[in-house]
Amino acid sequence: MKTKRVIVTEKAAAVITALKEKHGELMFHQSGGCCDGSAPMCFEKGELMLDDNDVYLGSIEGCDFHMSRDQFEYWKHTQLTLDVTPGIGSSFSLEIPMGIRFLIKSRLYSEEEAEHLEPIRIGI
Template identity: 70%
Template sequence: MARAIKRVLVTDRAEKIIDQLRERHGELMFHQSGGCCDGSSPMCFPKGELMLNETDIWLGNIYGCDFFISKDQFEYWKHTQLTVDVTTGRGSSFSLEIPLGLRFVIKSRLYTDEETEHLVPVHPASEEV
């Protein structure tokens, strides 16, 4: 049986920032909404701080943090594997890393045909993970 292909990954550099944020804020969650400018950047919140609804889906778990995405954004990116990375520069969102002078960013790549057959399933955010 083929190995399940994760839909969202995280870089080592981003994991270090997640560790710092987790130490300050406790458990964390990520959300990828969409839109323009910083609205298209992944945002990190204390777990449960962002209210999720029927327009959000669970995409996966990165480094102990659930990662959600809006349904509309998922439709655009469902053929790509997302990787959360971090870069210097202040974004203008409410994401927890902003005061550090950093911001999370998404890098993406298209799945191969074979990988598409073995993707980890997504489900509505309202379902238990």
């Protein structure tokens, strides 16, 4: 069985479901720090233009999850967990008007997990 690079909590999954009902298909990009530190950003699918510097990490709740190639170099040894917390971030992410924000928790892979990672895709 392949080890997922990004997973989602039940609370975050419920928020994604609500956002999909309102906005349709969604995508995520792990921000590199411009607006709200290093925060996961949720957009309508196609709203954020991706390029050859972006890495596809996998799908969560039917939504593609990406981050920049440079940032991936720092995070490639960790599994990311998308979660939500009360509060308003200073970003353009779709959940902000709900009074919550997505956040990422990370942990290092075990040796066994690292041997079975899902493949990444670089570029669009």
